[in-house]
Amino acid sequence: MRRLFVTVAVVTTAMFAYAPFMILNAPYESTMGLVQKIFYFHASLGMAMFAAAFASGIGSALFLFTRKPAADRLAVAGAELTSIIGLLVLVTGPLWARKAWGVWWQWDARLTSTLVMWLIFNAYLLLRRYGGPGSDRLAAAVALFGMANVPFVYWSVNVWRTLHPKTSVIPSLQPGMRGPFWFCVVAFLLLFMLLLSLRMELEKRRQELDELYLAAEE
Amino acid sequence: MNRGIAELRNRGIAEIPQFTNSAIPQSPLVRFLRAVFEVTRKDLLVEARTREILNTTIFFAISCVLVFAFGFVREGRPVQDAAAGILWIAIAFSGTLALGRGFERERQGETLRALLMAPIDRPALYVGKLLGIVILLAAVEVLVVPLVALMFQAALFSHAALMIGLLAAGTIGFSAVGTLFAAMLVRARSRDVMLPVLLYPITVPVIIAGVRGTAALLAPEADLPMARAWLSMLVFFDVVFVTLALWTFEPVMTE
Numbered sequence: 001m002r003r004l005f006v007t008v009a010v011v012t013t014a015m016f017a018y019a020p021f022m023i024l025n026a027p028y029e030s031t032m033g034l035v036q037k038i039f040y041f042h043a044s045l046g047m048a049m050f051a052a053a054f055a056s057g058i059g060s061a062l063f064l065f066t067r068k069p070a071a072d073r074l075a076v077a078g079a080e081l082t083s084i085i086g087l088l089v090l091v092t093g094p095l096w097a098r099k100a101w102g103v104w105w106q107w108d109a110r111l112t113s114t115l116v117m118w119l120i121f122n123a124y125l126l127l128r129r130y131g132g133p134g135s136d137r138l139a140a141a142v143a144l145f146g147m148a149n150v151p152f153v154y155w156s157v158n159v160w161r162t163l164h165p166k167t168s169v170i171p172s173l174q175p176g177m178r179g180p181f182w183f184c185v186v187a188f189l190l191l192f193m194l195l196l197s198l199r200m201e202l203e204k205r206r207q208e209l210d211e212l213y214l215a216a217e218e
Numbered sequence: 219m220n221r222g223i224a225e226l227r228n229r230g231i232a233e234i235p236q237f238t239n240s241a242i243p244q245s246p247l248v249r250f251l252r253a254v255f256e257v258t259r260k261d262l263l264v265e266a267r268t269r270e271i272l273n274t275t276i277f278f279a280i281s282c283v284l285v286f287a288f289g290f291v292r293e294g295r296p297v298q299d300a301a302a303g304i305l306w307i308a309i310a311f312s313g314t315l316a317l318g319r320g321f322e323r324e325r326q327g328e329t330l331r332a333l334l335m336a337p338i339d340r341p342a343l344y345v346g347k348l349l350g351i352v353i354l355l356a357a358v359e360v361l362v363v364p365l366v367a368l369m370f371q372a373a374l375f376s377h378a379a380l381m382i383g384l385l386a387a388g389t390i391g392f393s394a395v396g397t398l399f400a401a402m403l404v405r406a407r408s409r410d411v412m413l414p415v416l417l418y419p420i421t422v423p424v425i426i427a428g429v430r431g432t433a434a435l436l437a438p439e440a441d442l443p444m445a446r447a448w449l450s451m452l453v454f455f456d457v458v459f460v461t462l463a464l465w466t467f468e469p470v471m472t473e
Contacts (some may be wrong), residue, residue: 064469065469093451112426116419116423119421119422125422126412127412130407130412131403131406131412132406132407134405135406138403140466141398141399141470142399145395145420145459145462148458152423189219
């Protein structure tokens with residue numbers, strides 16, 4: 001397990017070291033030019049955010065119905081990663097939008113629904129931190145509602161007329177952009193899995209420590 | 219009613235579930251509906267005796283409308299679309315208040331435990347609670363909607379059927395999430411703050427659909443297809459929210 005983790009960590013580091021060169025060599029988009037290059041990280045981060053939200057939602061559903069502590073660890077790790085990766089998505093998006101659309105923020109369906117999903121997972125973390133005993137199960141219900149948002153966020157660009165590009169933009173990428181894009185997607189998904197397993201391990205130790213404290217008091 | 223059961227239980231009469239069971243018909247659907255009716259009746263009965271939540275919530279909703287009116291009225295005329303937004307914000311805010319108070323009453327009386335121990339299905343308990351909140355909010359809306367129509371010269375009644383549909387679907391969607399979270403937060407620390415913190419992000423789709431649908435109705439030339447589209451959106455959210463809430467209510471409320 002440990003060897004696998006180290007291997008994946010090395011591969012991911014190498015991929016992130018190489019990614020800028022791939023992005024540099026990719027062709028320029030005809031209208032947006034250099035700014036469009038943020039797309040490789042922005043869209044990949046978006047996919048990693050969906051993966052994190054699913055991890056949290058599935059972990060929560062398992063925890064609600066089976067009460068296994070491991071499922072709760074998956075839920076909390078997924079929720080924290082949704083919050084962090086979501087923040088990166090919400091920062092890289094406006095940076096690009098400022099140049100491409102002329103505004104930092106637009107209240108269109110994709111942007112609004114992403115913000116809402118990010119808020120739900122932050123509410124999850126707030127509830128866990130300040131909700132007191134038993135809040136892990138209550139938070140699980142929140143994560144389920146958060147996960148229910150994911151298909152909605154994904155499809156929003158296809159249902160409403162939005163400034164944000166549709167999901168069909170990815171299969172229709174220029175051949176030269178396709179390679180760097182999927183390279184970045186894999187890199188970010190690997191990074192997500194590394195962070196997820198690290199955070200789950202940390203939560204496991206924290207739970208063990210809690211139990212030891214309780215045992216020591218008795 | 220609950221106090222009576224608690225007293226009986228204190229005196230060591232353990233046969234109460236048996237006693238209530240025999241009074242309930244055997245068909246599952248009839249039993250479910252009967253339990254829903256009893257829970258809703260209990261809530262409305264308690265409320266009817268004091269009218270505490272109804273009175274405070276109505277007053278709060280009116281204050282909300284007033285506060286937002288000061289924000290959105292320029293030179294005696296309201297900003298375009300302000301009426302729709304103010305109406306739904308007033309409903310969402312007063313709904314949060316009613317939800318919080320409703321379950322605070324159960325907590326203070328320690329009656330939630332008794333409800334959870336009652337020999338009825340958890341989903342029936344949830345639906346009963348939900349109906350109680352929806353009826354309470356409907357009573358608030360009966361007052362607030364004409365008030366908004368009057369103060370903002372908004373033609374809220376020119377397409378009454380669609381407006382009522384939007385209000386009903388929106389209120390059910392908001393209360394479906396609200397009832398689940400208010401119920402589960404009863405035992406949590408800092409529940410007063412946590413309820414809005416959890417409720418608003420999750421119910422934002424309902425608020426958006428309600429506001430956009432109402433705004434489509436209030437436009438100088440009412441955009442009926444748009445209002446219908448938002449109404450079907452609301453119904454879709456209702457189905458998703460009620461399903462998720464029914465599914466999670468049991469594991470969340472079980473100690």
